[in-house]
Amino acid sequence: MTTKKATIKDVAREAKVSIASVSRVLNGLGGVTAETQDAVRKAAAHLHYVPDSAARSLITGRTHTIGAVLPDLYGEFFSELIRGIDLAARARGLHLLVSSSHDGVEDATAAVRTMRGRVDGMIILSQFVDGEFLDRNLPSDLPAVLLDSPVDNPRYPSINIDNIAGAQAMVKHMLDAGHESVAFITGPAGNYDAQEREKGYRAAMAQHAPKAPLQIITGDFTEESGYRAGRELLAQARRPRAVFAANDMTAVGCLYAFKEAGIRVPEDIALAGFDDILIARYVSPSLSTVSVSIADLGKSALLLLTELMEGKGPQGSNTRTLRCDVVVRESCGAHQTNVATKHPPALV
Amino acid sequence: MTTKKATIKDVAREAKVSIASVSRVLNGLGGVTAETQDAVRKAAAHLHYVPDSAARSLITGRTHTIGAVLPDLYGEFFSELIRGIDLAARARGLHLLVSSSHDGVEDATAAVRTMRGRVDGMIILSQFVDGEFLDRNLPSDLPAVLLDSPVDNPRYPSINIDNIAGAQAMVKHMLDAGHESVAFITGPAGNYDAQEREKGYRAAMAQHAPKAPLQIITGDFTEESGYRAGRELLAQARRPRAVFAANDMTAVGCLYAFKEAGIRVPEDIALAGFDDILIARYVSPSLSTVSVSIADLGKSALLLLTELMEGKGPQGSNTRTLRCDVVVRESCGAHQTNVATKHPPALV
DNA sequence: AGTTTCGATGAAAACGTTTACGTTCCGCCG
DNA sequence: CGGCGGAACGTAAACGTTTTCATCGAAACT
Numbered sequence: 001m002t003t004k005k006a007t008i009k010d011v012a013r014e015a016k017v018s019i020a021s022v023s024r025v026l027n028g029l030g031g032v033t034a035e036t037q038d039a040v041r042k043a044a045a046h047l048h049y050v051p052d053s054a055a056r057s058l059i060t061g062r063t064h065t066i067g068a069v070l071p072d073l074y075g076e077f078f079s080e081l082i083r084g085i086d087l088a089a090r091a092r093g094l095h096l097l098v099s100s101s102h103d104g105v106e107d108a109t110a111a112v113r114t115m116r117g118r119v120d121g122m123i124i125l126s127q128f129v130d131g132e133f134l135d136r137n138l139p140s141d142l143p144a145v146l147l148d149s150p151v152d153n154p155r156y157p158s159i160n161i162d163n164i165a166g167a168q169a170m171v172k173h174m175l176d177a178g179h180e181s182v183a184f185i186t187g188p189a190g191n192y193d194a195q196e197r198e199k200g201y202r203a204a205m206a207q208h209a210p211k212a213p214l215q216i217i218t219g220d221f222t223e224e225s226g227y228r229a230g231r232e233l234l235a236q237a238r239r240p241r242a243v244f245a246a247n248d249m250t251a252v253g254c255l256y257a258f259k260e261a262g263i264r265v266p267e268d269i270a271l272a273g274f275d276d277i278l279i280a281r282y283v284s285p286s287l288s289t290v291s292v293s294i295a296d297l298g299k300s301a302l303l304l305l306t307e308l309m310e311g312k313g314p315q316g317s318n319t320r321t322l323r324c325d326v327v328v329r330e331s332c333g334a335h336q337t338n339v340a341t342k343h344p345p346a347l348v
Numbered sequence: 349m350t351t352k353k354a355t356i357k358d359v360a361r362e363a364k365v366s367i368a369s370v371s372r373v374l375n376g377l378g379g380v381t382a383e384t385q386d387a388v389r390k391a392a393a394h395l396h397y398v399p400d401s402a403a404r405s406l407i408t409g410r411t412h413t414i415g416a417v418l419p420d421l422y423g424e425f426f427s428e429l430i431r432g433i434d435l436a437a438r439a440r441g442l443h444l445l446v447s448s449s450h451d452g453v454e455d456a457t458a459a460v461r462t463m464r465g466r467v468d469g470m471i472i473l474s475q476f477v478d479g480e481f482l483d484r485n486l487p488s489d490l491p492a493v494l495l496d497s498p499v500d501n502p503r504y505p506s507i508n509i510d511n512i513a514g515a516q517a518m519v520k521h522m523l524d525a526g527h528e529s530v531a532f533i534t535g536p537a538g539n540y541d542a543q544e545r546e547k548g549y550r551a552a553m554a555q556h557a558p559k560a561p562l563q564i565i566t567g568d569f570t571e572e573s574g575y576r577a578g579r580e581l582l583a584q585a586r587r588p589r590a591v592f593a594a595n596d597m598t599a600v601g602c603l604y605a606f607k608e609a610g611i612r613v614p615e616d617i618a619l620a621g622f623d624d625i626l627i628a629r630y631v632s633p634s635l636s637t638v639s640v641s642i643a644d645l646g647k648s649a650l651l652l653l654t655e656l657m658e659g660k661g662p663q664g665s666n667t668r669t670l671r672c673d674v675v676v677r678e679s680c681g682a683h684q685t686n687v688a689t690k691h692p693p694a695l696v
Numbered sequence: 697a698g699t700t701t702c703g704a705t706g707a708a709a710a711c712g713t714t715t716a717c718g719t720t721c722c723g724c725c726g
Numbered sequence: 727c728g729g730c731g732g733a734a735c736g737t738a739a740a741c742g743t744t745t746t747c748a749t750c751g752a753a754a755c756t
Contacts, residue, residue, distance in 0.1 A: 020708095023745085032704070368738095
């Protein structure tokens with residue numbers, strides 16, 4: 001408290017050694033007597049010395065900080081991702097500089113630009129970012145990993161959720177449960193995740209129900225679009241017996257449309273979503289869905305990034321993929337209804 | 349790209365001026381001819397010059413970064429808070445360094461310590477942090493604002509959710525709806541929010557139902573504790589007609605206990621929570637609760653912090669308070685049941 | 697005993713800025 | 727015409743580190 005902040009010089013004076021020795025001791029570089037070490041440590045502790053990170057960065061060129069550029073995400077996805085990144089980062093002594101809430105390209109540009117020089121590496125999740133963008137806005141020596149991005153550029157490895165396999169598994173699950181066909185509610189047209197999930201749906205249908213006609217309704221990941229899609233499905237001549245929505249919010253909206261129409265889920269129509277958001281457990285019937293460990297996504301991203309920072313090029317392929325798991329609850333009809341599982345998992 | 353990074357010297361050489369002039373131009377300090385300005389700007393743009401923030405910080409002592417120390421929070425609260433802070437920070441050209449996920453005192457200490465020198469100010473939300481802690485771990489000249497903290501120290505202003513008023517309003521609302529008495533499920537003993545909410549409950553009961561006996565069950569903010577509390581309430585001789593839980597998760601657990609026992613909500617027992625988490629809308633019946641704009645909390649915190657950083661002491665009191673709003677849904681029984689509102693608000 | 701080697705230490709350069717202080721030049725007033 | 731003031735600009739110090747290099751002893755060889 002009180003006086004200014006202590007510098008390395010103050011410590012050196014107090015310990016009666018040179019600043020070089022102080023630096024050596026505090027950085028554990030060796031080549032120092034045990035006595036000197038003691039003296040330095042005591043002096044440092046006594047003065048409450050904390051190395052100035054700016055000065056250190058200036059000369060070492062490292063900031064021990066990594067940057068996360070994220071879209072304006074709401075809810076769990078966002079927090080889980082940060083949690084995963086932060087946890088892994090802290091385990092490696094790295095700090096986390098976040099920049100969320102950017103809407104457009106220029107916003108993303110600004111975010112990436114201002115992080116220049118403040119971070120040793122970046123984790124980027126943004127639909128506006130592609131390889132060309134990065135080449136233009138990132139220093140060539142700044143490692144970066146992309147999240148959930150179609151970019152396939154050796155300089156920027158990416159980690160993706162295995163949307164295809166997840167969707168495929170869920171559709172197969174529903175078909176296996178006895179439904180002849182499954183209808184699909186899409187996500188927004190430009191969205192990469194959405195496209196992949198649709199691919200998975202098509203693949204599963206082609207493989208396990210090749211004769212069944214594809215029933216595809218357009219949605220945009222919102223609850224409202226799910227509601228509309230649900231009504232649309234009910235109005236069709238060929239009412240589906242099973243519906244797979246591109247994400248959970250859409251499924252929830254769809255669920256409300258069905259409820260409103262007096263359709264029972266899953267007895268009359270089976271329903272499933274994708275994401276395993278918290279709400280999925282709490283709607284009734286509870287929603288079957290595909291679960292992704294977002295925190296793991298963040299963690300993997302950070303791990304990959306540190307590898308890059310240590311000079312290892314991305315081992316093998318540029319793209320890593322994170323597996324998804326089918327979570328069977330009530331809404332898809334294949335659920336064993338017993339007291340234990342009917343209850344929200346949090347209680348178990 | 350390509351070559352190393354350009355420094356101010358390179359720009360100076362290219363523009364045929366001194367580095368001092370470059371600095372003046374780029375910082376808009378004036379005292380420079382329009383021609384020189386042009387030359388410098390051109391050179392800087394041409395070389396893709398970006399000032400080194402470490403060097404700048406070293407000499408100015410400012411980092412243009414603020415730190416947020418947060419507990420290991422899940423879900424929306426966390427992300428909303430960061431959103432609020434980040435948005436306000438970016439509007440002021442500040443960066444955001446986050447450190448979440450710390451479990452105990454030593455973890456919090458480490459978080460605060462390592463931010464030393466990396467930030468110009470801090471926003472701290474942690475139950476382990478009190479005035480003494482800060483005096484010990486923070487440089488005396490580092491501004492900090494506390495979130496949701498009982499600390500009343502002129503050096504560290506705090507922003508609190510108006511838990512008391514919120515709880516009071518909700519209890520009054522339930523009493524006004526015709527219930528003679530309201531039972532309360534508490535939060536964890538050491539939790540500040542929980543204590544305040546209980547205060548609000550007691551105050552409202554004392555004021556509006558002075559003769560009714562207080563029915564208080566212990567909970568700990570978890571769904572499970574709510575479930576247990578619900579069963580306990582049902583087992584009591586004097587079964588309550590209205591229950592107010594210290595937070596939404598508790599209320600949800602309680603709701604499941606009631607459902608399990610065949611009790612109808614709100615017909616047999618009215619129920620309300622606190623926080624307005626996303627789930628509150630989706631359980632059935634939808635949960636009446638007290639809503640707080642968490643993003644506003646973050647924003648206010650950042651605003652207050654910048655005032656502090658600009659030297660203005662906290663205006664007036666050390667503590668600011670953020671209002672809460674009663675959100676009436678189905679579970680408390682005072683809801684107008686019509687199609688529009690029965691539907692989740694997201695659709696409206 | 698003389699020379700080499702090596703470990704511990706200190707002096708000083710370097711990192712890229714900002715900024716206090718000089719210097720130069722010019723116009724202006726006395 | 728001499729001095730003065732001020733604008734434009736440059737020089738150099740300072741910020742707090744890390745790190746290279748030199749120095750100094752003492753220990754270890756020959």
